[in-house]
Amino acid sequence: MVERDMSDTLIDSHRxxxxxxxxxxxxxxxxxxxxxxxGARVSFSPQxxxxxxxxxxxxxxxxVHLVPSRQAPFTGTNWQIRLNEGGTWSLLNQGQEARxxxxxxxFVSLGKATLIDSFDTTRWLLYRxxxxxxxxxxxxxxxWLALRDGQAVLTGRDEPVTxxxxxxxxxxxxxx
Amino acid sequence: MTTTAxxxxxxxxxGALGLWARQTRPIAKGEMVRIQGIDLSNRIMGLDDLFFVDxxxxxxxxxxxxxxxxxxxxxxxxxxxxxxxxxVLSSHGQDMNLWLKLRFRGRFQIxxxxxxxxxxxxxxxxxxxxxxxxxxxxxxxxxxxxxxRGARLFWVARALSDGCEVLxxxxxVPAPTATEGRMVVTMRTFGRxxxxxxxxxxxxESAHRGAHGHMLANTLFLIYDSSPDVSPATYADLxxxxxxxxxxxxxxxxxxGNMSLELLALQKAVEASGxxxxxxxxxxxxxxxxxxxxxRNWGSTLFRxxxxxxxxxxxxxxxxxxLWEDGGFWGRFTKESPRGQRTGVGPxxxxxxRDFRGLDHLDDMAKLHHAEYGTFILLSMPFGRIAExxxxxxxxxxxxxxxxxxxxxxxxxxxxxxxxxxxxxxxxHSYAQEYMSIAHGIIINMAYGQDKPxxxxxxxxxxxxxxxxxxxxxxxxxxxEALADLVAMDRLMEPGFxxxxxxxxxxxxxxxxxxxxIPDEVIDTMRDASQREGKLTAQARFLYMPTQPDEPPIDGVxxxxxxxxxRSIYNPxxxxxIAALSIxxxxxxxxxxxxxxxxDDLRAHYxxxxxxxxxxxxxxxxxxxxxxxxxxx
Numbered sequence: 001m002v003e004r005d006m007s008d009t010l011i012d013s014h015r016x017x018x019x020x021x022x023x024x025x026x027x028x029x030x031x032x033x034x035x036x037x038x039g040a041r042v043s044f045s046p047q048x049x050x051x052x053x054x055x056x057x058x059x060x061x062x063x064v065h066l067v068p069s070r071q072a073p074f075t076g077t078n079w080q081i082r083l084n085e086g087g088t089w090s091l092l093n094q095g096q097e098a099r100x101x102x103x104x105x106x107f108v109s110l111g112k113a114t115l116i117d118s119f120d121t122t123r124w125l126l127y128r129x130x131x132x133x134x135x136x137x138x139x140x141x142x143x144w145l146a147l148r149d150g151q152a153v154l155t156g157r158d159e160p161v162t163x164x165x166x167x168x169x170x171x172x173x174x175x176x
Numbered sequence: 177m178t179t180t181a182x183x184x185x186x187x188x189x190x191g192a193l194g195l196w197a198r199q200t201r202p203i204a205k206g207e208m209v210r211i212q213g214i215d216l217s218n219r220i221m222g223l224d225d226l227f228f229v230d231x232x233x234x235x236x237x238x239x240x241x242x243x244x245x246x247x248x249x250x251x252x253x254x255x256x257x258x259x260x261x262x263x264v265l266s267s268h269g270q271d272m273n274l275w276l277k278l279r280f281r282g283r284f285q286i287x288x289x290x291x292x293x294x295x296x297x298x299x300x301x302x303x304x305x306x307x308x309x310x311x312x313x314x315x316x317x318x319x320x321x322x323x324x325r326g327a328r329l330f331w332v333a334r335a336l337s338d339g340c341e342v343l344x345x346x347x348x349v350p351a352p353t354a355t356e357g358r359m360v361v362t363m364r365t366f367g368r369x370x371x372x373x374x375x376x377x378x379x380x381e382s383a384h385r386g387a388h389g390h391m392l393a394n395t396l397f398l399i400y401d402s403s404p405d406v407s408p409a410t411y412a413d414l415x416x417x418x419x420x421x422x423x424x425x426x427x428x429x430x431x432x433g434n435m436s437l438e439l440l441a442l443q444k445a446v447e448a449s450g451x452x453x454x455x456x457x458x459x460x461x462x463x464x465x466x467x468x469x470x471x472r473n474w475g476s477t478l479f480r481x482x483x484x485x486x487x488x489x490x491x492x493x494x495x496x497x498x499l500w501e502d503g504g505f506w507g508r509f510t511k512e513s514p515r516g517q518r519t520g521v522g523p524x525x526x527x528x529x530r531d532f533r534g535l536d537h538l539d540d541m542a543k544l545h546h547a548e549y550g551t552f553i554l555l556s557m558p559f560g561r562i563a564e565x566x567x568x569x570x571x572x573x574x575x576x577x578x579x580x581x582x583x584x585x586x587x588x589x590x591x592x593x594x595x596x597x598x599x600x601x602x603x604x605h606s607y608a609q610e611y612m613s614i615a616h617g618i619i620i621n622m623a624y625g626q627d628k629p630x631x632x633x634x635x636x637x638x639x640x641x642x643x644x645x646x647x648x649x650x651x652x653x654x655x656x657e658a659l660a661d662l663v664a665m666d667r668l669m670e671p672g673f674x675x676x677x678x679x680x681x682x683x684x685x686x687x688x689x690x691x692x693x694i695p696d697e698v699i700d701t702m703r704d705a706s707q708r709e710g711k712l713t714a715q716a717r718f719l720y721m722p723t724q725p726d727e728p729p730i731d732g733v734x735x736x737x738x739x740x741x742x743r744s745i746y747n748p749x750x751x752x753x754i755a756a757l758s759i760x761x762x763x764x765x766x767x768x769x770x771x772x773x774x775x776d777d778l779r780a781h782y783x784x785x786x787x788x789x790x791x792x793x794x795x796x797x798x799x800x801x802x803x804x805x806x807x808x809x
Contacts, residue, residue, distance in 0.1 A: 022247045022336075024233060088232045118222050118230070125233050127248055136246065138232040143246060157244050161338040 022129040026087030029128070034171050038083040041095075043070055046147035047132050047166035055079070055152055055167075057093035057101070062110040064101065064152055070172070078172050088123040088138060103137030106154045108145065132166035177407045177425075179803035182441070182796075185424050189445035192422045192809045193396070197358065197451040200394045203478065205354045208275070211265070211475035212347040212596055213387050215257045216240060217378075217466035220496050225534045227257045240381070243342035245282075245335035251342060254291065254330035256532055256541065260347050261328055261595045263544045264486075266320045268592065270479040272349040274323075276315040276331060280305060282340030284333050288315060291328045293539035300329070304336065310343055320349070328542040344387055352479055356452045357394045359474050360442060360559070364400040364434035365461035369410060372399060372461050380417040382467035391474045396420045400438040401807060402428035411808035422809030427802045429674045430572030431460075435552065439567055440795045446559070453559040454478070458577075460553045464493060464600040472596045473556050483558050484590050485581060487550025488597035489527065489541070497532050500603055501525035503547020503593045506578045507621050512635075518624060519631035521617035523578070526593075541595040549581030550591045553601050561589070566790035570669045572677035574609055575616030582624050583790070604739050607654050608684035610719055612677070615658040615668060622779040623786055629775040636768050638723075640761070645724035646714050646733045647748035649756050650687040654719075656760050659767035663774060669785035671798065691718075691735075691742035702732050702745065718744070 028037035036042060044055035046066070056067040057076035070077040080095040091101035093110055100122040102111040113122045116139070123138040135145045136154070143155040146165045155165065180188075203209055217239060218227045224236040229252035235245050245251060253259065265272065276288055283306040289297045305313045323329070333342055365372050376397065383392055397419055401410075406425055414421050426437055435458060446453050455477045457470075469488070477486060489502040505524040507513060513520030526547055530537055555577065565583050568576045581591050618632060626632070636655055643652040657680065661668050667676045699715070706713040713732035714724050724730060735744045746753065771778065788794050 024248055086232050118224065123232055134247075140236055140238065157246060161247070 022127050022134075024087070025089075025126040025128055025133075027083070031169050031171075036081070036169065036171060039080060041078055041080050041172040042169050043077045043172050044079065045168045045170065046152075046164065047168050048147065048163055050168045053147075055101075057099060057110045059093060059096060059099045059110060062099070064108045064110060066147070066150060066152055084123060086123075089126050089135075090122050091124060103139055103142055103145070103154050105139075105141060106156070108152055108154060131163070133169055134161075134165055135167060177805055179805045182426070182437075182799035182802070182804050185426070185804040185806055186441050186444045186448065188806045188809065189398075189422055189424065189441055190448035193445050193449040193451055193453075196396050196420050197356075197449070200356065200358055201390060203351045203355050203357045205351055207351045208277070208348045209351050209475065209478060210346045210348055210387075210390065210471070212260055212472050213468055214243075214253065214345055215466055215468040217382065217468060218257075223496055225255065226497070226532060227255055228252060229254050230534065245333070245340045245342065247335055247338045247340070249340075250332060250334045252330070252332045253345075254289065254297075254328075254332070254535070254538075256538060256595075257598060259291075259328045259330045259538060259542075261542050262320050262323050263325065263327075263542060264476055264592060264594045264596070265479075266323060267544050268480065268482055268484050269320070269476070270352040270481050272320050272352050272479060274317040274320045275348045275350075276301070276317060277344075277346050277348050278303075278305065278313045278315070278333075279310060279343035279345070280313070280333075280341065281307060281310050281343065282335060283307075283337035284340060284342075285336055286313075286315070286331055286333045288317065288329060288331045290323070291330065291539070292324060292326055292542070306336075326539065326543045328538060346387075349479075355478055356454055357390075357474070357478055358451070358453050359391075359395045359455040359457060359477075360398055360453050361395060361457040361459055361470065362398045362400070362435070362438050362442065363459045363461050364402070364431060364438050366402045366428050366431075366434070368461040369401055369403050369406055372401070373411075373413070375464075376414065376417055376419060376421065379419060379467045379470070383418065388467055388471050391471045392419060395470075395474065396422065398438065398442060399423040399808075400434050400441075401425050402434055406807060408805075408807050414808050423807040424804060424809075425807050426799070426804045427674070428678075429570075429798065430677055431552070432568050432571040432573060432576035433674055433798070435576065436567040436570070436795050437799055439562055440792055440799070443562060443792065455556060456559045456562065457554065457556045458552050459555075460601065462601065463490075463553050465554065465598070469597040469599065473554075473594065476594055476596065477556055477558075480558060482590075483561050483564075483584075484592050485550050485584055486556040487547065487591060487593050488554055488599055489593060489595060490551065490553050491532075491598060491600045493600045493602040496600060499527050499530045499532060500601070501551065502527040502545065503550050503591060504578075505548040506582065506624075507617065507626070513631070518621055518626050521614055521621065521632065521635060545593045545595065547581075547591050547593060548585065549578045550593070552577035552580075554597075554599050555581075557584075565589075567792065567795055568790070569786050570673050570789035570794070571616050572612060572674060572681075574612040575620055579616070579620050579623075579786070582620065586624070605719070606684065606737075606739070607650060607687050607718075608681040611654045611658050611680060611684060614655065615662055618658075618662055619668070619782045619786070622775075622782055627779070629772045633768065633772045636764075636771075639720075640764055640768075641723040642716075642721045644757070644761060646716060646721065646730065646735070647746075647750075647753050647757050648718075648721075648733070648735065649753060649760055650690070651719060651721075651735075652757065652760050652764060653687075654684065656764035656767060659771055660763060662778065663767050663770040665778070665781050669782065669789050671794075688737075688740075688742075690744040690746075691737055691740065692744075693741065694734075694743045694745065699734055699743070699745075702734070706731050714748075 053066045054077040080092040082090045093099040099110040102121040288301040507518040507520040509524040703713045711731040715734045718735040
């Protein structure tokens with residue numbers, strides 16, 4: 001069993017992440033007792049800031065930020081997850097096909113499905129382990145989605161995994 | 177530049193061979209030898225699936241990329257370039273045990289699979305390995321000869337932690353016998369010095385990743401550069417590559433003749449130095465091949481149990497998924513000559529035009545594949561075979577590889593293709609190349625079984641009709657000259673052969689000035705104008721066009737060269753053109769008549785010339801009093 005402290009770095013005695021139970025999520029899954037299936041509306045929070053920061057898409061600028069609330073005007077915190085053939089996921093901002101979470105290089109944005117060097121920028125791989133959820137796009141050069149300096153970025157493939165790479169997925173409940 | 181005699185160049189080469197041999201490392205019996213590693217050479221966008229399996233959660237590294245995997249990421253080598261096809265080794269190598277050696281860091285699951293047509297992929301071995309520091313794991317897979325025929329092996333690695341790195345994965349065998357393991361890679365070039373240098377540079381870049389040390393120490397690259405204006409300064413950077421290289425310059429005797437001079441120099445130098453060379457590779461100057469493929473050739477031929485020629489699948493540079501040839505048959509099993517008798521003057525290219533995507537054709541590639549001939553684009557043979565069958569004959573270009581392979585076959589040899597290797601090369605054709613292909617093809621057929629001229633006469637007749645029907649002077653001239661030179665019996669395969677070819681090539685090259693890039697809309701204008709008048713603008717390939725019918729009458733011709741994308745347009749009814757055509761036609765038919773009437777004499781004559789020009793004595797005489805130089809080494 002790996003020891004885990006609550007600092008930024010999840011370490012074991014060899015200073016490496018070693019969760020043998022990292023599993024790829026390719027079907028409906030449960031999260032905090034709630035069932036999240038294909039088409040569900042969810043929000044994403046960096047695990048360090050659950051309840052305080054949410055992944056938000058700006059459909060006008062096609063940008064992605066982290067915002068402090070799911071209330072208006074932050075309607076872009078609402079993501080519809082879609083399960084694709086092959087077990088990948090697409091994250092449609094507010095259910096819009098043309099505004100999916102897209103990853104390329106170190107950046108995330110909103111956009112339509114785009115092929116770069118035969119890789120689809122809007123297809124994501126979802127994994128979970130004891131630490132929570134991790135996501136990465138199906139892109140050759142990209143690592144995991146992570147929180148860096150208050151921004152959602154894609155880390156390099158070489159970067160050690162820390163708590164900042166983990167996300168919480170919560171079913172979206174609009175707050176009136 | 178200071179030039180020397182051939183003998184002095186040989187002496188210098190002998191010295192270089194001796195120095196090289198002192199630093200090669202022999203292989204002891206039982207020593208683990210790398211047969212095949214990972215091919216990471218892909219530089220072409222969108223071609224990754226030929227190297228690694230393409231799935232969303234799979235890692236598909238690009239050229240030179242470090243193999244660092246994310247947790248749960250998969251590296252699957254079940255592809256054309258990274259499967260291991262054991263059939264060549266099991267059928268033509270000594271009995272050997274097969275191992276997979278994994279060098280890694282992190283935590284991995286690795287599974288070795290066997291794939292066969294009609295069967296589900298079967299796991300042969302599975303391990304979970306774990307280490308924070310670089311570590312090695314060996315997986316024994318048993319005797320290669322126990323693997324089923326037509327099987328393909330591959331491994332799949334899944335990262336089970338973050339920070340995983342695949343340092344190297346290699347298929348290895350304990351050497352069944354001791355060997356010096358020395359390989360000489362010969363290349364000859366005229367005008368493609370830069371291509372040769374680029375290839376060596378790419379080898380150097382791959383070598384820096386360290387996986388090919390033993391093979392490279394045991395390999396000498398011998399370059400024959402007959403380009404004008406080369407000097408030692410041209411090759412000054414070779415010293416920085418760390419590769420064992422020797423470059424000589426000499427007269428341009430064509431690709432075929434240059435190969436013979438180069439091999440003659442090598443033979444004499446090996447004899448003078450007293451060293452052993454095990455394998456010699458004949459390679460073109462414009463091929464693209466990875467160092468990994470070359471390394472696989474070394475691995476596949478170290479423990480030969482026969483003298484088979486090894487060739488490889490050749491893909492098109494312009495359409496990198498399209499296989500152009502994987503060996504071939506000459507003059508038979510073609511559309512025109514579908515049966516086993518050699519009556520045609522064209523190749524049957526095997527696996528021609530197959531398109532490779534993902535897992536397409538891999539089961540077929542896993543089967544043992546023998547051809548009648550292999551191309552000099554890359555051909556590997558035991559060095560001692562040269563002494564047994566002689567040198568390539570005096571063909572300037574085209575057909576030298578075909579004849580050499582047939583000669584090898586006549587003396588009990590076979591030609592096989594190694595699907596663990598691949599090369600990319602752009603096929604080309606021109607009037608000059610057609611002239612040489614046909615003249616040499618006829619000579620080959622006369623020597624290798626075609627004892628009557630009937631089908632050959634019919635071929636020439638058919639070609640004539642096609643070119644006459646569109647008043648094509650250039651095309652008809654190609655065949656007229658080929659026939660005339662064949663029946664003259666005083667210019668092909670004679671000591672002065674190179675000068676004759678150079679003159680012919682220059683002449684045929686001048687025909688190409690009639691071809692330019694012409695927009696389709698211009699052709700459409702011509703075509704429409706013809707149609708309005710109840711006539712026809714005939715459009716045809718520049719060679720092998722069909723005979724145009726009489727109706728409607730032709731008032732314009734567009735000839736197209738698909739290799740250059742250029743076209744020639746002309747009026748077929750122009751009086752000057754018809755006059756020129758008539759002269760060529762007259763010459764053509766006189767020669768054709770002489771060809772058919774004197775076929776037996778021609779056979780006897782060219783059989784003698786083949787016997788003479790395949791000898792070291794002939795090539796020594798060619799080399800006599802011609803200037804050579806050592807450019808590097």
